Amino acid sequence: MFADLDRIKPREHNMLAVPIEKTVLEQHAGGDVYDRGIDGSICRWGRVLAFDPPARIAFTWDIGPDWQLITDLDRASEVEVTFVAEDEQRTRVTLTHRHIDRHGEGWEALQAGLDAPDGWPLYVGRYEALTRGELDAS
Amino acid sequence: MITYAFVAAYQSDAWTLLGDPSRRAIVERLAVGPCSVAELADHMPISRPAVSQHLKVLREAGLVHDQAQGRHRVYSIDAARLERYRRQLDQFWSAALDNLKVASTPATEEHEREIG
Numbered sequence: 001m002f003a004d005l006d007r008i009k010p011r012e013h014n015m016l017a018v019p020i021e022k023t024v025l026e027q028h029a030g031g032d033v034y035d036r037g038i039d040g041s042i043c044r045w046g047r048v049l050a051f052d053p054p055a056r057i058a059f060t061w062d063i064g065p066d067w068q069l070i071t072d073l074d075r076a077s078e079v080e081v082t083f084v085a086e087d088e089q090r091t092r093v094t095l096t097h098r099h100i101d102r103h104g105e106g107w108e109a110l111q112a113g114l115d116a117p118d119g120w121p122l123y124v125g126r127y128e129a130l131t132r133g134e135l136d137a138s
Numbered sequence: 139m140i141t142y143a144f145v146a147a148y149q150s151d152a153w154t155l156l157g158d159p160s161r162r163a164i165v166e167r168l169a170v171g172p173c174s175v176a177e178l179a180d181h182m183p184i185s186r187p188a189v190s191q192h193l194k195v196l197r198e199a200g201l202v203h204d205q206a207q208g209r210h211r212v213y214s215i216d217a218a219r220l221e222r223y224r225r226q227l228d229q230f231w232s233a234a235l236d237n238l239k240v241a242s243t244p245a246t247e248e249h250e251r252e253i254g
Contacts, residue, residue, distance in 0.1 A: 131146035
């Protein structure tokens with residue numbers, strides 16, 4: 001599941017002052033998405049909007065165009081991951097990041113950053129590797 | 139809006155696959171050395187087609203390899219794949235061991251107090 005964000009998100013993607021110990025996506029709507037540093041400090045960068053396995057997970061993206069946490073949560077964008085069975089063995093996974101323009105000025109740059117090779121394509125690639133059993137726990 | 143999609147072909151989990159006693163017996167036998175279907179079937183209470191069917195599932199999950207040898211196919215264990223599951227077990231083991239240490243600490247103190 002994409003809820004295993006801890007194994008998908010690279011540790012280098014870090015807004016904390018200390019190395020990340022764990023990335024958590026709380027498994028219920030209203031939960032948080034956060035990184036926990038090795039000293040126990042927390043960087044909350046998303047809020048879970050929907051947690052409906054095995055069909056769908058959605059959370060807010062509370063990081064602005066300056067790659068800092070936003071203070072006005074009404075200006076967050078949304079990430080949705082859906083899972084649709086193609087047959088018994090195969091599942092189509094779709095990740096959509098929408099309403100990026102809500103972040104206001106600079107949103108195009110944010111979108112470009114998210115769409116860059118080290119953005120969502122990296123995460124989606126790591127997730128794909130995980131489903132193939134090729135990504136080992138770090 | 140940006141969208142990415144891919145199709146995940148979830149590989150059958152070896153833990154589930156090995157829940158079947160026949161498959162476990164096949165893996166146990168192949169751990170000793172490579173075998174043909176006939177050799178495997180000779181030592182098992184199930185038919186040759188049933189053995190073939192189990193081997194197919196194990197092969198698709200990547201647990202066993204097959205290789206043509208003359209007119210036969212010879213099956214063997216994929217050690218690298220098995221190693222991955224062993225590592226998973228190791229993780230369970232070390233986590234359980236840590237928890238055991240935590241759980242046993244207060245008991246030890248208690249014991250010392252009794253002695254003192």
